[in-house]
Amino acid sequence: MKIAPSLLSCDFAKMGEEIEKMDKCGADYMHLDVMDAHFVPNLTFGAPVIKAVRSYTEKPFDVHLMISEPLKYIDDFAKAGADIITFHAESDSDISKTIDKITENGIKPGLVIKPNTPASAVFPYLDKLFMVLVMTVEPGFGGQSFMADMLPKVQEIKAECAKRGLDVLIEADGGISTSTIKQAADAGVDVCVAGTAVFKAEDSAKAIAELKAIAEK
Ligand SMILES: O=C(CO)[C@@H](O)[C@H](O)COP(=O)(O)O
Numbered sequence: 001m002k003i004a005p006s007l008l009s010c011d012f013a014k015m016g017e018e019i020e021k022m023d024k025c026g027a028d029y030m031h032l033d034v035m036d037a038h039f040v041p042n043l044t045f046g047a048p049v050i051k052a053v054r055s056y057t058e059k060p061f062d063v064h065l066m067i068s069e070p071l072k073y074i075d076d077f078a079k080a081g082a083d084i085i086t087f088h089a090e091s092d093s094d095i096s097k098t099i100d101k102i103t104e105n106g107i108k109p110g111l112v113i114k115p116n117t118p119a120s121a122v123f124p125y126l127d128k129l130f131m132v133l134v135m136t137v138e139p140g141f142g143g144q145s146f147m148a149d150m151l152p153k154v155q156e157i158k159a160e161c162a163k164r165g166l167d168v169l170i171e172a173d174g175g176i177s178t179s180t181i182k183q184a185a186d187a188g189v190d191v192c193v194a195g196t197a198v199f200k201a202e203d204s205a206k207a208i209a210e211l212k213a214i215a216e217k
C-alpha cells in the first residue's frame with residue numbers, strides 16, 4: 001500500500017518543510033489538493049504554489065484537481081512539476097482531450113469519481129489511465145468520515161481492469177485512518193491519501209508506518 005499524505009492538512013506557512021518532513025516520514029507520493037471554489041465549495045492553491053514547493057522532495061507530486069475546467073490548466077500544472085494529475089469525470093472539460101493533454105506533457109493521467117458517480121464512468125477511459133481515484137468523501141474538505149459504501153466501486157473497477165488485462169492503480173481519498181485503511185486495502189486500493197491521519201498525528205512517521213502495516217496485514 002502506498003501512502004500519499006494530503007498537504008491540505010499541513011501548516012501552509014511551512015509547506016516546503018512539511019513536504020520535506022513527509023518525505024523523511026516515508027510518504028510515497030505528495031498529494032496536492034487544488035480547489036477553485038467553483039467545482040467544490042473551497043479554495044486552496046494553484047500551479048505557482050506547487051512550483052514553489054517542488055524542490056523540497058524528489059517524491060512524485062500527485063496533483064488532485066478539483067476545478068471546473070481542468071483542460072485549460074494542464075500545461076500550467078505540468079510546468080509546475082506535477083508527476084500525476086488526476087481530474088474529475090464530473091468537471092466541464094472533455095475527458096479524453098484532458099487525458100491526452102496530460103499524457104502529451106509526459107505526466108501520468110488519473111480520473112476521479114465523486115461518491116454519486118458510478119464506477120462505469122471511468123470504463124471508457126481505462127486503457128489510457130495510470131490511475132483511478134475513488135473519492136471516499138465528498139470532495140472539498142479534509143477531516144470528513146470515510147464512506148465504506150464506495151468500496152464496491154473499487155472492486156468493480158479492479159474487476160474491469162483484470163478482465164481487460166489493464167494495470168491501473170486505484171487510489172482512495174477521504175477519511176483514511178487506522179480504522180478504515182484495512183477495508184480499503186481488502187477492496188483492492190493501491191494508494192491511500194491521508195490528510196488528518198498523518199498531519200494531526202503526534203508522530204507522522206509512526207502514523208504512515210502504522211497505516212501501511214494495517215493495510216498489509
Ligand atoms: O481531496 C480531498 C478532499 O477533497 C482530500 O485529499 C482530503 O484532503 C483528505 O483529507 P482526510 O480526509 O484524509 O483528512
Ligand SMILES: [Fe+2]
Binds near residue numbers: 006031032033
Ligand atoms: Fe484529494
